[in-house]
Amino acid sequence: MSAELRKPTTDSTRLLDLLAAHEESIRAVLAAAGITDVWIVGPLADGSARPDSTIDLLVRFEEHDHAHAADIAQQLHEITGTSFRINSDSGGESVAAASARQGGVRLDEIAATYAARSEAYYDELSRAFENGEFTVVGDIEIGPAANRKR
Structure with missing residues (x-):
């Protein structure tokens, strides 16, 4: 199976649920x-987050006020209880282009x-x-029938 089709880790799903729960805040x-464009990059973006993963954001500041990135990350940490890393656009590359480069x-x-x-x-x-690319070794039970007594 292709690496792009990797199932998101449990920790990726947990962090996604955390973002959804606190989305408004x-x-x-x-x-x-003054952040106008937000992309998630890093392990959360590719579904490979681990228990110690931060939420990495690539952002565009309306006024290019990069000095407050650490303060913003701290505010987001206080809201969610997890660590954030804020990276901003630089070198004239658009946030979308930089994000695409970083997946x-x-x-x-x-x-x-x-x-x-x-x-x-x-x-x-x-x-x-279906194509026989996997071999079942041992008993395998899938779905509700797995709880039935034999």
Whole structure:
């Protein structure tokens, strides 16, 4: 199976749920800071987050006020209880271009991206089973019937 179709880790899903639970407060902090464009990069973007992963954001400041990135990360930490790293556009490269280079996902699109990746992962897994690319070793029980007594 392709690496791009990797199922998001449990920690990636946990962090995504955390973002969703605090979305309104996170957006308020980012808007108050003059951040106009937000991309998630790093382990959360590619679905490989671990328990110690930070949420890495690549942002564009309205006024190019990069000095407050650490303060913004601290505010987001206080809201969510997890660590953030704020990186800003630099060198004239657009946030979208830099994010694409880093495998990023727009904050607004992260949930849909995870859903599409999970669906593609399971479609590819089903195809691989049908084509005999996997060998079952030992008992395997899937679904509600797994709880039935024999």
